[in-house]
Amino acid sequence: xxxxxxxxxxxxxxxxxxxxxxxxxxxxxxxxxxxxxxxxxxxxxxxxxxxxxxxxxxxxxxxxxxxxxxxxxxxxxxxxxxxxxxxxxxxxxxxxxxxxxxxxxxxxxxxxxxxxxxxxxxxxxxxxxxxxxxxxxxxxxxxxxxxxxxxxxxxxxxxxxxxxxxxxxxxxxxxxxxxxxxxxxxxxxxxxxxxxxxxx
Numbered sequence: 001x002x003x004x005x006x007x008x009x010x011x012x013x014x015x016x017x018x019x020x021x022x023x024x025x026x027x028x029x030x031x032x033x034x035x036x037x038x039x040x041x042x043x044x045x046x047x048x049x050x051x052x053x054x055x056x057x058x059x060x061x062x063x064x065x066x067x068x069x070x071x072x073x074x075x076x077x078x079x080x081x082x083x084x085x086x087x088x089x090x091x092x093x094x095x096x097x098x099x100x101x102x103x104x105x106x107x108x109x110x111x112x113x114x115x116x117x118x119x120x121x122x123x124x125x126x127x128x129x130x131x132x133x134x135x136x137x138x139x140x141x142x143x144x145x146x147x148x149x150x151x152x153x154x155x156x157x158x159x160x161x162x163x164x165x166x167x168x169x170x171x172x173x174x175x176x177x178x179x180x181x182x183x184x185x186x187x188x189x190x191x192x193x194x195x196x197x198x199x200x
Contacts, residue, residue, distance in 0.1 A: 001023060001026060001046065001156060002017075002018060002023040003056070003057065003064060004049075004056075004068060004153070004156050004160075005017035005018065005022045005023055005026065005156060005160040005163075006018045007064060007065055007068045008068070008156070008157055008160045008161070009022070009160060009161070009164050014169065014173045014174055015167075015169035015170070015173065017160050017163070017164055019169060020163070020164050020167035020168075020169045020170050021163070021167055022159075022160050022163040022164050022167065025159070025162075025163035025166075025167070026156065026159045026160070026163060029159055029163075030042060030159075040147075041144075041147045041151065042147075042151075042152060042155055044147035045147040045148055045149065045150075045151040045152025045153075045155070046152050048147060048148045048149045048152065049071070049148075049149035049152045049153065051149075052071075052149045053067050053149075068153070071149055071150060071153045072153060072157070074150055075150035075151075075153050075154045075157075078145065078150050079150075079154060082129060082143065082144075082145055085129060085143055086143045089102070089131060089140050089143055090140055090142075090143055091139060091140060092139070092140050093137075093138050093139060094120075094122075094131070094133045094138045094139070094140055095138065102122075102124065102131075106124035107124065109122035109123060109124050109131075110122070110123045111123075116132075118134065118135055118136070119132050119133060119134060119135060119141065120132075120133045120134075120135050121133070123146070129143060129144060129145050129146065130142075130143070130144055130145075130146060131143050132144070174195070175195055175196050176193065176194070176195045176196070
């Protein structure tokens with residue numbers, strides 16, 4: 001994960017992800033802010049990422065960068081597809097008509113055991129995603145991809161960017177930082193201030 005973060009934000013004339021302490025930030029956020037099921041998804045995605053790379057750490061630096069670029073491209077495409085599925089199915093009632101419509105598009109769903117006994121989880125293998133359904137209301141509560149390399153990468157990318165720009169190096173050397181900013185002047189051209197502000 002540390003090497004992936006460093007590829008996302010490498011060291012140049014400013015600090016990279018590692019120098020800014022991003023790996024520690026990601027560990028802390030996962031441990032303290034993510035639910036156990038989401039932590040597990042992340043770890044399963046990390047495993048899938050490493051397996052797909054045939055051991056990421058055994059690749060040379062150039063190969064690592066190329067692999068990350070490939071996964072990033074696929075992850076963005078997958079995210080867009082998932083957003084379309086969410087718009088179509090989130091909040092809908094899981095009834096016979098719903099099942100028929102979903103099966104036409106994705107094939108027959110498999111029921112997957114869930115740690116949350118109040119939910120029923122249907123796994124659509126063709127779309128490689130799960131729908132989590134409330135057993136009582138029959139409403140679709142969540143639509144998510146099964147853990148894979150792309151899930152792992154998108155989460156790592158999001159946390160890397162967040163961790164970097166809230167770190168001291170990110171906020172003070174890449175962004176503009178002033179602990180007590182002066183008056184607010186909105187809608188100024190960026191050319192007049194040079195950098196985006198880290199404080200507001």
